[in-house]
Amino acid sequence: MLRVKNLSVSYGKIKVLRQVTFHVKPGEIVTLVGSNGSGKSTLLSVLSGLKKELGGEIIFDQRRINGLRPDQIVRLGVVQVPEARQLFNSMTVEENIALGAYIHRKTASKSELKEREERVYELFPVLRERKTQQAGTLSGGEQQMLSIARALMARPRLLLLDEPSLGLAPLVVREIFKIIEEMREAGTTILLVEQNALAALRVSDRGYVLESGKIILSGDSSELLENEEVRRAFLGKEYREKWER
Ligand SMILES: Nc1ncnc2c1ncn2[C@@H]1O[C@H](COP(=O)(O)OP(=O)(O)OP(=O)(O)O)[C@@H](O)[C@H]1O
Ligand SMILES: [Mg+2]
Numbered sequence: 001m002l003r004v005k006n007l008s009v010s011y012g013k014i015k016v017l018r019q020v021t022f023h024v025k026p027g028e029i030v031t032l033v034g035s036n037g038s039g040k041s042t043l044l045s046v047l048s049g050l051k052k053e054l055g056g057e058i059i060f061d062q063r064r065i066n067g068l069r070p071d072q073i074v075r076l077g078v079v080q081v082p083e084a085r086q087l088f089n090s091m092t093v094e095e096n097i098a099l100g101a102y103i104h105r106k107t108a109s110k111s112e113l114k115e116r117e118e119r120v121y122e123l124f125p126v127l128r129e130r131k132t133q134q135a136g137t138l139s140g141g142e143q144q145m146l147s148i149a150r151a152l153m154a155r156p157r158l159l160l161l162d163e164p165s166l167g168l169a170p171l172v173v174r175e176i177f178k179i180i181e182e183m184r185e186a187g188t189t190i191l192l193v194e195q196n197a198l199a200a201l202r203v204s205d206r207g208y209v210l211e212s213g214k215i216i217l218s219g220d221s222s223e224l225l226e227n228e229e230v231r232r233a234f235l236g237k238e239y240r241e242k243w244e245r
Helices: 040-047 070-076 093-099 110-123 125-129 140-152 170-185 197-203 221-226 228-234 237-244
Strands: 002-011 014-024 029-034 055-060 078-081 158-162 189-194 206-211 214-220
Touching: 002 040, 014 029, 014 040, 014 214, 029 040, 029 170, 029 197, 040 078, 040 158, 040 189, 070 078, 078 140, 093 110, 093 140, 110 125, 110 140, 110 170, 125 140, 140 158, 140 170, 170 189, 170 197, 189 197, 197 221, 197 228, 206 221, 206 228, 214 221, 221 228
Parallel strands: 029 189, 029 206, 078 158, 158 189
Antiparallel strands: 002 014, 002 055, 206 214
């Protein structure tokens, strides 16, 4: 579905991604693990057309998408949930959700949009209860859910999730990951960027480890979870101790 070949990106003179090659197959959840500043968000920005690459190729559905505008990429079905949630804080929950389908405002019928909304509220019942609340007054977890809900309104075929669990309490994190699994079951392919490597690798099929802009390791998630390097660098203390005992 997505094939990235030798992607290089820089900010000014500083190279941030070097020859990054990876792929995502239809129906998969693929996790990208990496420490702060390793280039994860940059990679997603390039995939969604917000940042230009220096070299390399991005193929989505057999089609080269480098150089396309962000709105063209969204139309093809590649939709990003940004890291800093970027909601319209003074608008209500339902207004934010409706805006998610903005690119389809001319092509989708009212009833279809309504149906999409209904599906989103089924996935996030808490948002239904808070339809008329201003987005800026939602809790962190609710804002994250709204951000995902809004992205789903664009009917992604490939959803790019940047740190969906950032700053959330463990219980809410669990809920977010449950929703990620539900979205996959509903047919959405997911590329997940996470610092919470343990939770991410547990729900995903495969993973890649990014270090200083390079992919240094890849494999099935179950393999990565048992990999010495991954355990040392990314898995929580508690998990390590359990392992070492
Ligand atoms: N707009 C920018 N201008 C200059 N440098 C940038 C810009 N955005 C990111 N960088 C740099 O590029 C590198 C990779 O940043 P990026 O945000 O992709 O990392 P990340 O893996 O997402 O990190 P985090 O886990 O902290 O979110 C960092 O060194 C960062 O300082
Ligand atoms: Mg980031």
